[in-house]
Amino acid sequence: MIEPHEIRDRILGALPGAEVTVRDMTGTADHYEITVVSSAFGELSLVDRHRMVHAPLRDVLGGALHAISLKTLAPGE
Amino acid sequence: MARMAMDEVRKEVEENSVLIYMKGTKESPKCGFSAAAVQVLQSYGVPIKDVDILADPEKMQAVKQFSNWPTMPQIFLGGKFVGGCDIIKEMHAKGEIAPLLLKAGAQKAEATK
Secondary structure: OOOHHHHHHHHHHHHOEEEEEEEOOOOOOOEEEEEEEHHHHOOOHHOOOHHHHHHOOOOOEOEEOOOEEEEEOOOOH | OHHHHHHHHHEEEHHHEEEEEEEEEEOOEHHHHHHHHHHHHHHHOOOOOOEEEEHOOOHHHHHHHHHHHOOOOOOEEEOEEEEEEEEHHHHHHHHHHHHHHHHHOOHHHHHOO
16 A cells, blocks of 8 residues: 555656646545646656656555556647 | 567568557457457458567566567557557547558458458
């Protein structure tokens, strides 16, 4: 299990200034729906965008954080 | 052994134009994300090669290392890593999958069947 604010803080650490929304999908604190809006995404592909969000969660993904549903947007998308 | 699993993954990616590494099988997915990703691919009516990584933990690690991607499922089209469940769903919604399948020759494979 991992608290939503920790996920949010970690993503913000990697993508300063991003708009991060974290929703617990199952009420069990291990399946989250995460939306990240960041100007850093710009012209990047979805794979690259997701990688940027995975990076700060690497050590918990698949473990304490069982699964995420991730949406990555650049401002205005 | 790890080395062998990696070779197998490389070979599977090379030889299958529509490939999904998933939890469970096409017929019996063992995870909602895997089920959703397979469903998207199946909607195109192309032959799909599915590999159940739950049956082979060593291969799961090899796949993650190969694509530098931490989660399952993972989809490869035309030998290229495309992404996981969220990405395939988003690409499907944007109409970006059909051109990739065409490029991968997946359509043709179906027609000659």
